Amino acid sequence: MDDRIREHARTLVEWSARIEAGDDVVLAVDEGAHDLAVAVAEQLGERGANLLSTYQSDELTRAYLDSHDGEFEESPAYELALYERADSVLFLKGSRNTAETADVDGDTRRAYSTARQAIREARLDTDWVSTQHPTRAMAQQAGMAYADYRDFVYDATLRDWEALAEEQARLKEILDDGDKVHLVTDGTDLTLFIGDRIAVNSAASVAYDSHNLPSGEVFTAPYDTAGVVTFDVPMTIQGRRVKNVELTFKDGVVVDWSAEQGESVITEVIETDGGSRQLGELGIGMNRGVDRITDNILFDEKMGGTVHLALGRAYDACLPEGQSGTDSAVHEDLITTMGDGSRLEVDGEVVQRDGVFRWEDGFEA
Amino acid sequence: MDDRIREHARTLVEWSARIEAGDDVVLAVDEGAHDLAVAVAEQLGERGANLLSTYQSDELTRAYLDSHDGEFEESPAYELALYERADSVLFLKGSRNTAETADVDGDTRRAYSTARQAIREARLDTDWVSTQHPTRAMAQQAGMAYADYRDFVYDATLRDWEALAEEQARLKEILDDGDKVHLVTDGTDLTLFIGDRIAVNSAASVAYDSHNLPSGEVFTAPYDTAGVVTFDVPMTIQGRRVKNVELTFKDGVVVDWSAEQGESVITEVIETDGGSRQLGELGIGMNRGVDRITDNILFDEKMGGTVHLALGRAYDACLPEGQSGTDSAVHEDLITTMGDGSRLEVDGEVVQRDGVFRWEDGFEA
Incomplete structure (x- = not known):
């Protein structure tokens, strides 16, 4: 063996x-x-x-x-x-x-x-x-x-999960304290709100509310999304290929969408119910062991230097007692690469630039 | 497929x-x-x-x-x-x-x-x-x-199970009505009693109290066994090969035993407890689709033209309400071929001779 x-x-x-x-x-x-x-x-x-x-x-x-x-x-x-x-x-x-x-x-x-x-x-x-x-x-x-x-x-x-959990704790703290997220990539200029929401330090252990091995992401439940986002990572959704999905949000709801490939699947997802027009998850991939896209969401969404957003249902773990998030029959993740020129800002502070976190080597302030 | x-x-x-x-x-x-x-x-x-x-x-x-x-x-x-x-x-x-x-x-x-x-x-x-x-x-x-x-x-x-169930019903009737079984083969001269005991028509269906597919046997729970029996069919018991086991019974209990191969396993089985020195089952194979021994008890004991006896535990289905049969932690089947010169008699009447039942073609009265 x-x-x-x-x-x-x-x-x-x-x-x-x-x-x-x-x-x-x-x-x-x-x-x-x-x-x-x-x-x-x-x-x-x-x-x-x-x-x-x-x-x-x-x-x-x-x-x-x-x-x-x-x-x-x-x-x-x-x-x-x-x-x-x-x-x-x-x-x-x-x-x-x-x-x-x-x-x-x-x-x-x-x-x-x-x-x-x-x-x-x-x-x-x-x-x-x-x-x-x-x-x-x-x-x-x-x-x-x-x-x-x-x-x-x-x-x-086979990562050093304890070390990754510690690194992810930094990002969790930033998101827990933060209110407004600004996401910029080639084709993306999106604003999301996360005030009061709880970020999950998903470190591949039930002790961290995390149920995937591998994991390696921090995620929360955003609201009031506005702007445009392009998902450049190709995926298979319901057996069909999807490529370069572009979504436009206004007041937290998808108002326009297109895709280079598989637009009909995206339309089906979006039109499922009320909740499927809203975001249920903002997830930030932090697993540097995932170094390429393999058309498997378990790995793809954890990739360091990517961000994923899910249309539909929010996770309860992200919601404070008594608050309800997006409810839907679907939860469909879409992924964007944080490449050169990309920025992830929380309340105006740059947390990640060109795919590099501010606590990592090579970060340019 | x-x-x-x-x-x-x-x-x-x-x-x-x-x-x-x-x-x-x-x-x-x-x-x-x-x-x-x-x-x-x-x-x-x-x-x-x-x-x-x-x-x-x-x-x-x-x-x-x-x-x-x-x-x-x-x-x-x-x-x-x-x-x-x-x-x-x-x-x-x-x-x-x-x-x-x-x-x-x-x-x-x-x-x-x-x-x-x-x-x-x-x-x-x-x-x-x-x-x-x-x-x-x-x-x-x-x-x-x-x-x-x-x-x-x-x-x-893949037999015609309905037809076999009907054929087996004949033997069940004989055994249910019978009291004394006499078994003769090369190396066997054994008397067993089955009065009051109920024979099971094991026709590979839960509707017949039968839980093996394939099945094809009629079995009952004998007592007061006396005489000698030789099991010529080789088997694997607890991972060890066993060949030509000979058992001598007196007043229902094994009093002497030997084996050409694997005698130590037989000794272990017999010495397990009180019940393992007695018979729990007399089974008569009636599946003519099983035409050879394959070292798999599921098939071997069902072979048409064989009889098996089990040391140890009797099946409840063979016992009238309130009667108890042999109780033991073990139930170990041993098989003998009903070859030329063999006889199976119930109350003095020959039911099978040379491996052929009296209702089958080729039976010599």
Whole structure:
């Protein structure tokens, strides 16, 4: 076994999920994540945690959904009982074919998802963590050789998370104290307000309200957005390619939009409901181990020197008690590169210039 | 997909497990049983049953057990809650390496098994069915080419179960009405009593109290066994080869034993407890699709023209209300071939001679 798989498992169990003796752990194993699952099982045994593994297979899901009449039972009691009693759910992502469910009927997919809402919520109520085992299919999606992709995944995942958490704490403090954010890039001049909102120091650990490994971002819930933003990072949204999306905001709402590619998807997203016309998240990528875009949101949005904004639902963790943020059925992240000439300002002070934070080497004041 | 996989899945879901709309089904997927799992998911969707898949991996189990200190929690509540609410558990066997857990410490294995007794019982309380997807590892264990092994598995599994159930009903009637069984083979002259005991028509369906696919046997719970029996079918018991076991019974109890190979395993089994010195099962194989021994008890004991006897625990289904049969921590099947010169008699009447039942072509009265 690649030593990095074992290290990945240790990081997941120890740093991210904070597993302790007697914890009831569900290991949700994707088709291609077997090797990581073995390494995680070893870690769980070592800690005296309990282990139940589920099999997450897109091929099974497709076969089940394609043959089902679409009248799904609401969150079946046996599955709900499992997750309601679980302490942690560890999602080991590892697709063998990212297009496997491409032909599943959209209505069926939505009906299935809607019927399972209580199960999903029960899972989110646990100390859940989602992580990625490198598979050939993911390498292909990234346009990379498998060996290179493995290097990429482990460079992004096996970080000094404690050090990054400390660095991110600086940015969290600035955002928590700040009111007005000004974002400037080639094609972007955007103003957002974050007063009273709480920034999350997303350091790849449930101890930091962070449920992704890798993580490495600080995010908050903006409001009253105004101006123009261009997202130059290409993405796949609902199986369709999206490129150079431009959004224009007025009084916190999208009033105009276009895209060089995939504009129809963007239109669908924006027109979902009231909340999908507003931003739910302003996220600032701080993971310098993510050094390229690989068409996988788990990595892309964490990339150091990028900023992402999400249309739709805000995270509760960003909202003070009693305050409500953007509510929507969607949460769609879009990413922009903070390249040469870019600026991120909070209350008039430059926090990042040309993609370099003011506490980093090479920052030009 | 091999059409036979789809047919296997249909047989499992329809004939064996009798799955209906709304049933809460746990699909327990072995590492090598993915293809069958996809076909079963299709069948479950078609019937509107609910589906949760667990991942049964010997590699995970080994990693977990090897790193655990051996102090296991008794049947963790989250897993117990799942099985207590499930209607059916479908075990899709499909090992990728039958020796995977060979080096796991015996004490750890037993402690794990003991701690999980309530979970095991909850599973046995469902309409559970265990079946076998053909893998290369199982072909290897059988000493067969993979293509031949697949043919073997499907010949044994894709039977006309309704017809076999009818044929088996004849034997069940004979055994239910009978009192004294006399078994004669080369090396065997054994008398067993079955008065008051209930024979199970094991026709690969929960509707017949049968939880194996394939099945194809009629079994009951004998007592007061006397005489000698030789088991000429080689087996693997607890990872060790066993060959030509000879047992001598007096007043229902083993008084002498030997084996050409693996005698120490047989000794361990017999000396487990009081019940392990007695027989818990007399089973008569009636599946003519099983045409050879493949070192897999799921198939071997069902082979038409064989009889098996189990040391240890009797099945409740064979005991009239209020009567108790052999009780033991073990249930170890041993098999003898009903070859030329063999006889199976019930109350002095020959039911099978030279391996041919009296209702079959070629029977010599």
